[in-house]
Amino acid sequence: xxxxxxxxxxxxxxxxRRFFQGKPDRLKELEEARANDQVAHKIYELRTSAGLTQxxxxxxxxxxxxxxxxxxxxxxxxxxxxxxxxxxAALNQRVEIRFVPIRRPA
Amino acid sequence: xxxxxxxxxxxxxxxxRRFFQGKPDRLKELEEARANDQVAHKIYELRTSAGLTQxxxxxxxxxxxxxxxxxxxxxxxxxxxxxxxxxxAALNQRVEIRFVPIRRPA
DNA sequence: CAGTCCATTCGCAATCTTGCGAATAGGCAA
DNA sequence: TTGCCTATTCGCAAGATTGCGAATGGACTG
Numbered sequence: 218x219x220x221x222x223x224x225x226x227x228x229x230x231x232x233x234r235r236f237f238q239g240k241p242d243r244l245k246e247l248e249e250a251r252a253n254d255q256v257a258h259k260i261y262e263l264r265t266s267a268g269l270t271q272x273x274x275x276x277x278x279x280x281x282x283x284x285x286x287x288x289x290x291x292x293x294x295x296x297x298x299x300x301x302x303x304x305x306a307a308l309n310q311r312v313e314i315r316f317v318p319i320r321r322p323a
Numbered sequence: 324x325x326x327x328x329x330x331x332x333x334x335x336x337x338x339x340r341r342f343f344q345g346k347p348d349r350l351k352e353l354e355e356a357r358a359n360d361q362v363a364h365k366i367y368e369l370r371t372s373a374g375l376t377q378x379x380x381x382x383x384x385x386x387x388x389x390x391x392x393x394x395x396x397x398x399x400x401x402x403x404x405x406x407x408x409x410x411x412a413a414l415n416q417r418v419e420i421r422f423v424p425i426r427r428p429a
Numbered sequence: 430c431a432g433t434c435c436a437t438t439c440g441c442a443a444t445c446t447t448g449c450g451a452a453t454a455g456g457c458a459a
Numbered sequence: 460t461t462g463c464c465t466a467t468t469c470g471c472a473a474g475a476t477t478g479c480g481a482a483t484g485g486a487c488t489g
Contacts, residue, residue: 245412249408252404252408252418252420253404255420256404256420259420259422263422270434270435270436271435271436271437272434272435272436279478280477280478280479281478281479281480282435282436282437283436283437283438283439283478283479283480283481284477284478284479285436286436286437286438287437287438287476287477289436290437294405294475295403295405295475295476295477296403296404296405296476297401297402297403297404297445297446297476297477298358298359298362298402298403298404298407299400299401299402299445300476300477301404301420302355302358305422308422309424309425310422310423310424310425311422311423311424311425312358312420312421312422313419313420313421313422313423314361314362314365314407314418314419314420315418315419315421316365316369316411316414316416316417316418316419317416317417317419318415318416318417319415319416319417376464376465376466377465377466377467378464378465378466385448386447386448386449387448387449387450388465388466388467389448389449389450389451389466389467389468389469390447390448390449391466392466392467392468393446393447393467393468395466396467401445401446401447402446403446403447403475403476405475406446406447
């Protein structure tokens with residue numbers, strides 16, 4: 218990194234152009250919405266296949282049914298790792314986080 | 324599910340006993356600490372292998388270096404899906420969430 | 430019909446994360 | 460040593476999630 222001199226700041230701008238300006242904001246929002254929906258649906262799936270109601274799962278993790286309902290809402294954007302782990306722990310599941318490289322379109 | 328009658332509430336208590344009372348609190352804390360450490364280390368890894376400083380990554384996602392530093396701290400517990408996705412987007416990575424069943428010890 | 434269970438939505442307080450600047454410390458080279 | 464770059468830590472304001480009760484509506488059964 219010592220040899221590159223001022224190239225680093227250029228690299229930042231190049232990256233910024235690639236991944237933010239290059240991609241329309243609306244497309245980013247769609248991706249996030251899809252991801253949130255997947256998490257919400259996964260929570261619903263885990264809960265129902267465990268034969269639990271929202272109130273029952275809520276009691277397991279020490280909260281109320283309305284909170285669970287909120288998490289299962291596809292439009293919810295505030296998922297935290299802590300909450301996902303609480304739910305996972307109650308349902309005997311481990312939460313795994315992975316960063317997977319995105320193939321750039323040709 | 325209609326046939327089980329009051330069995331559901333019992334199931335809740337059984338689950339609670341299994342996954343919360345059954346497992347010492349200290350062990351749970353250790354697991355969470357390890358998980359947080361993994362996320363923090365992964366962020367550090369992605370950033371450095373992209374050849375970026377904390378300040379540069381911060382600029383890419385629209386924040387400051389101290390925020391990045393906080394996220395890379397192994398003791399940090401407040402990881403949110405939103406922040407992980409912001410970092411992933413800047414580094415061309417998709418964040419994947421998976422619930423994987425835990426094998427119970429015999 | 431009434432009654433029950435379940436899911437959903439709303440409102441607000443409490444708690445937590447985020448944003449950001451400033452100060453401190455470490456490494457490395459001139 | 461000084462100078463520069465980087466990382467780390469602190470403090471506080473702003474914003475977001477969580478906690479929780481209450482009210483609503485849907486589905487089903489007696």
